[in-house]
Amino acid sequence: MILGSSFNMLVVPYLLLYLHAEFGFRGAILVTGGVCLNQIPASMVFHPVKWHSKKPHHCATVQERDCKTDHLRAVLEAFISNLSLLKFTRVVVISLPFAVYFTGVVFTSSYIPFVMQSTGYTLEDSAYCLTIMGIFHIMATLIHPCLSFAFRGSHFPIMAVGYGSLPVALVGFIHGTNIHVKAASMAFFGMSMSFVGVSIGPVIAETFDASMVLRVLSINGIFDTTAFLIIGPLTGSSLTF
Incomplete structure (x- = not known):
């Protein structure tokens, strides 16, 4: 996660393939958990131990302690204020398709190895498809700024292409008759993921204002x-390739 989703798409399939073959399912889980724990010392590179070792300041009076709740109050007030954005149709129009996209991408990517094996493909085949998806995801991310310049700085067309390409890529993967067709579909899928994911922030800024992006x-x-929560169980029970 520290190195980014594109790097994970390239490395993790082969890492899991090796761990599963070498140590079995339980051993692979334990080793993966240990790798995740390495994020703790890795974070020290960016957050030095000396900074975290500063002597904490203890409040001396009740009044001072009460002041510490101001941060929590500010967060709650900001959250309640953000909820008021639901009355704007444009916020719903942007958020709803992206939510479906995000959920669909997560579950589709997660189920690919299991479903491919259930239809006769090997774990190496699924790792190959996911790797191709990661490579084209990186490529699309790199060329994304150039594409926006081609559309005079607008990211709306890029996001629209991404949304339209995702189902096409998924249909191609479902009905692909061999590993090469499935890999090509996953390459298209990875590019579409990048077009949508990278465009969401700029599209919000274009629609509203840069200060509204986080809200x-x-x-x-x-x-x-x-x-x-809604699509997950449905996907698990009905997604077949």
Whole structure:
């Protein structure tokens, strides 16, 4: 996670493949957990131990302690204020499709190895498809600024292409008759993911204002969570390739 989603798409499939073959399922889980724990010392590179070792300041009076709740109050007030954005149609129009996109991408990517194996493909085949998806995700992310310049700085067309390409790529993957067709579909899928994911922030800034990006993204988080809880169980019971 520290190195980014594109790097994970390239490395994690082969890492999990090796761990599963070498140590079995339980051993792979334990090793993966240990790798995740390494994020703690890795974070020290960016947050020095000396900074975290500062002597804490203890409040001496009740009045001082009460002041510490101002931070929590500010967060709650900001959250309540952000909820008022739900009355704006444009916020809902932006947040709802992105929530469905986010949930669909997460579950589709997670189920690919299991579903491919259930239809006769090997774990190496699924790792190959996910790797191709990661490579094209990186490529699309790198060329994204150039595409925005081609549209005079607008990110709306790029996001629209991404939304339109995702189902096309998924249909191609579902009906692909061999590993090469499925890999090509995953390459298209990875590019579409990048077009939508990278465009969401700039689209919010174009629609409203740069200062509104975080507020709208907080509302988008509510939509993401709701879609995750609703679509997740349905995806698990019905997604077949």
